Amino acid sequence: MSAGGLTQALFYVALVLLLAGPCAWLIVRALSGRRPPTAFLERPVWRLTGIDPAREMGWLAYTRALLALNALGFLAVYALQRLQHLLPLNPDGLGAVSPDSAFNTAVSFMTNTDWQGYAGEATLSHLTQMAGLGVQNFLSAATGLAVLAALARALRRRGSATLGNAWADVVRGTLHVLLPLALLLALLLVSQGVVQDFGASARLAPLREGMPEQSLPLGPVASQVAIKQLGTNGGGFYNANSAHPLENPTPVSNLAQVLAILLLPAACCLAFGRWVGDRRQGWALLAAMLLVFLPALLLCVAMEERAPPGLRADGVDVQASAANPGGNMEGKELRHGVAASALWAAATTAASNGSVNSMHDSFTPLGGLVPLVLMQLGEVIFGGVGSGLYGLLLFVVLAVFVAGLMVGRTPEYLGKKIEPFEMKLACLGILLPCLAALAGTALAVALPAGHATPGNPGAHGFSELLYAYTSAANNNGSAFAGLGADTPFHNLALGLCMLVARFAPLVAALGLAGSLASKRLVPPGAGTLPTHTPLFVVLLVAVVVVVGALGFLPALALGPVVEQLQMLAGGAS
Numbered sequence: 001m002s003a004g005g006l007t008q009a010l011f012y013v014a015l016v017l018l019l020a021g022p023c024a025w026l027i028v029r030a031l032s033g034r035r036p037p038t039a040f041l042e043r044p045v046w047r048l049t050g051i052d053p054a055r056e057m058g059w060l061a062y063t064r065a066l067l068a069l070n071a072l073g074f075l076a077v078y079a080l081q082r083l084q085h086l087l088p089l090n091p092d093g094l095g096a097v098s099p100d101s102a103f104n105t106a107v108s109f110m111t112n113t114d115w116q117g118y119a120g121e122a123t124l125s126h127l128t129q130m131a132g133l134g135v136q137n138f139l140s141a142a143t144g145l146a147v148l149a150a151l152a153r154a155l156r157r158r159g160s161a162t163l164g165n166a167w168a169d170v171v172r173g174t175l176h177v178l179l180p181l182a183l184l185l186a187l188l189l190v191s192q193g194v195v196q197d198f199g200a201s202a203r204l205a206p207l208r209e210g211m212p213e214q215s216l217p218l219g220p221v222a223s224q225v226a227i228k229q230l231g232t233n234g235g236g237f238y239n240a241n242s243a244h245p246l247e248n249p250t251p252v253s254n255l256a257q258v259l260a261i262l263l264l265p266a267a268c269c270l271a272f273g274r275w276v277g278d279r280r281q282g283w284a285l286l287a288a289m290l291l292v293f294l295p296a297l298l299l300c301v302a303m304e305e306r307a308p309p310g311l312r313a314d315g316v317d318v319q320a321s322a323a324n325p326g327g328n329m330e331g332k333e334l335r336h337g338v339a340a341s342a343l344w345a346a347a348t349t350a351a352s353n354g355s356v357n358s359m360h361d362s363f364t365p366l367g368g369l370v371p372l373v374l375m376q377l378g379e380v381i382f383g384g385v386g387s388g389l390y391g392l393l394l395f396v397v398l399a400v401f402v403a404g405l406m407v408g409r410t411p412e413y414l415g416k417k418i419e420p421f422e423m424k425l426a427c428l429g430i431l432l433p434c435l436a437a438l439a440g441t442a443l444a445v446a447l448p449a450g451h452a453t454p455g456n457p458g459a460h461g462f463s464e465l466l467y468a469y470t471s472a473a474n475n476n477g478s479a480f481a482g483l484g485a486d487t488p489f490h491n492l493a494l495g496l497c498m499l500v501a502r503f504a505p506l507v508a509a510l511g512l513a514g515s516l517a518s519k520r521l522v523p524p525g526a527g528t529l530p531t532h533t534p535l536f537v538v539l540l541v542a543v544v545v546v547v548g549a550l551g552f553l554p555a556l557a558l559g560p561v562v563e564q565l566q567m568l569a570g571g572a573s
Contacts, residue, residue: 001302005339009297012343013290016262023181023267024282028274030176031149031169041175053168058161059514062150063507065166066143070110073136078106080132081124090125091200092217097123104491109133111502112140112384114228114235114354114477115494117486121217121238126198133235134224138182141231141264142173144386147509148268149173151390152275154517155414163513177264178231178385185260186226192253195246196222221247229260232384234354234477242344242357243333254336254357258344261353265382268389276414280532285392288540289350292381296370297346303367304328304342331362342367349374352384354477361455361464361480365564371478372467372560376437377548378430379474387475387502390509392544396531397426397512399543403529403536412528415521422512429508434551436500437473440493441466441555449489455482459566463559470552472497 029036033053046053057065081097084090097105101118108115109132120129146169153164190196195218204214221237225247228235238244248254266286273282305327327338336344341358348355349371360368374381380392397418404411404418411418444450444465454461464483471478472494479485485494529536 001298002305002339005301005305005342006298008339008343009294009301012258012347013294013297015259016266019259019263020266020270020286023177023263024270024274026181027145027173027177027264027267027271030172031145032275033172036172036176038176038180042171045171045175049167051165051167051171053165053172056162056164057166059150059163059510059517062163062166062514063510066146066170066506066510067503069139069166069170070143073139074106074110077109077128077132077136078102080128081105084125084128087125087127089127089130089198091198092125094123094125100488100491101486104495105133107495107498108477109136109233109235110140111475111498112144112231112233112352112387113472113475113498113502114233115472115479115485115498116235116239116477117491117494119239120236121219126219129224129237130220134220134227137224137227137231137233137235138174138178139170140233141178141227141385142170143506144384144388144390145173145177145268146170146386147506147513148272148386148390149275151393151509151513151516152272154513155276155416157517158520160517163510163517173386178227181230181260181264182223182226185230185256186222188256189222189225189253192256193246193249194222194225194253196220216246218246225257226260228355229257229353230264230385232261232265232351232353232388234348234352236355242355243336243359248357251335254340254344257355258340258347258357261344261347261351261355262382264385265351265388268386272389278414278532281414284532284537285389285396285540287534288392288537288544289381291537291541292377292544293346293350293374296350296374296381297343300346300363300367300370301339301342303364303370304332304338306364328362328364328367331359333358345371346374347382348478349476351382352379352388352475352477354471356478359481360467360478361482365463365560365567368463368467368480369556369560369564372463372470372556373548373552375470375474375476376434376552376556377544378433379476380544384475387505391429391505392540394426394429394505394508394512395544395547396540397422398430398547399536399540400529400531401426402543403539407527407529409527412522412524413531415524416516416519417522422515425508425511425515429505429512430547431551432504433473433501434547436497437470438551438555440469440473440497443493444469444490447489449487450493453484453487453490455484459559459563463563466555466559468494469497473501475501 081102150163202216242248269286273279332341400411464480467480
């Protein structure tokens, strides 16, 4: 691994940690009713909607409210796609989206997955991009924040039957956290040359006589890019996503966007510590995330900075160094280079973001294994805004249960006993997304409609299918883009995986919150395992890694692992 690659990786992590503190303060102020700087924006919303933010809900009512909100979001995005040819702000005259693709996209943006089986600039009108995808980017991220806030309240309360007000939590998360940060980031991106307008595609004269005229799609890009990164959504305005020069033109825009990917997930950990009254708890959860993320990041950078064996055998000088930005440059933008591309790939799959600034399909087998494994761990190594942390808290319940078995004592977390009901909910929330990923991959491999679309044969073609269903079943949205996924089979199957991955952990977390809120605090005793110590951090990481390994190791052995062995054999020959 080059010194430049190592420096970039460590500098990036340091910046995330530096900025996470102020964002955590903002999250706590917003969702604790402590009058954040933008509190004046709330009053018109309460008057217009009739919401009483002081009226609290039990966990079932809280869950029903969030499910209803997400269902309305699905219907809105679906209708906009199907009717966009009849609606304004469609300067290029784009037609209606097919029913199966519209279903897949509506589910994708409702679930914070933002999987895209289409080219956005050639498929969706400006109105659909803004009123459909852009709005849903805010609401899906705010939903994750709301669930995390409800779970944190449950751990702090004693004998309570309520968790807060779902409508108020979503509104406050949007108005006080996501909207101000997205506005600041959008202005920064516009200053760097990211497009923001409402006109039709620009027509460019050919460079030479006889060449065809070029069409350059334009639109409200900067505003959508800002919330897609901050909300860990990831859906790009352009098909090339953040590799497109109009969506990510400069090193400054690249750094700002990749920072935004992990900023709020990291801040959620610190906010959680403040919510439960013990900041050490938040730092312990953040340390567990970093303990997995850092080695994965360094491995990905190291693998991509190495020349493929076949090229090394031919004596081609492509090894990355200070003087040569080489390594595996296939599928990567020269203006970003290998290290920045590998950094983005690790960050976007550690978070449930899914945006890309390079082609993951062209990574080396082990380089591509890293983003695949980061998703297969359940999108809890940072994960989505709010959703990554409440997913990790399901693993915390499992970890304290394992610790309780070791000492023969009822497990506890923050003074609340973990009993069979909580364990069942945690296991369902953890295992159902794993089942969706593996079952979806198996069906795609077994059925002609599934295995007819990979762009490559053999192990890599299997990896393309495994990556797609892993991405959908963990609400990530990135892809090994060699797969032709815009077919009725994949649109339906991937959409179902997204629904399971989003709502199984969400309902499990809220059910867990309802149960914990009703419990009394248990005083710590001699057998209580402190959950802020390095010992617990290591135990938590072990549980996360073991569950991921048990679920996905056989499938990985059929894809990236065997592909790496084949590449080495080819390089040796």
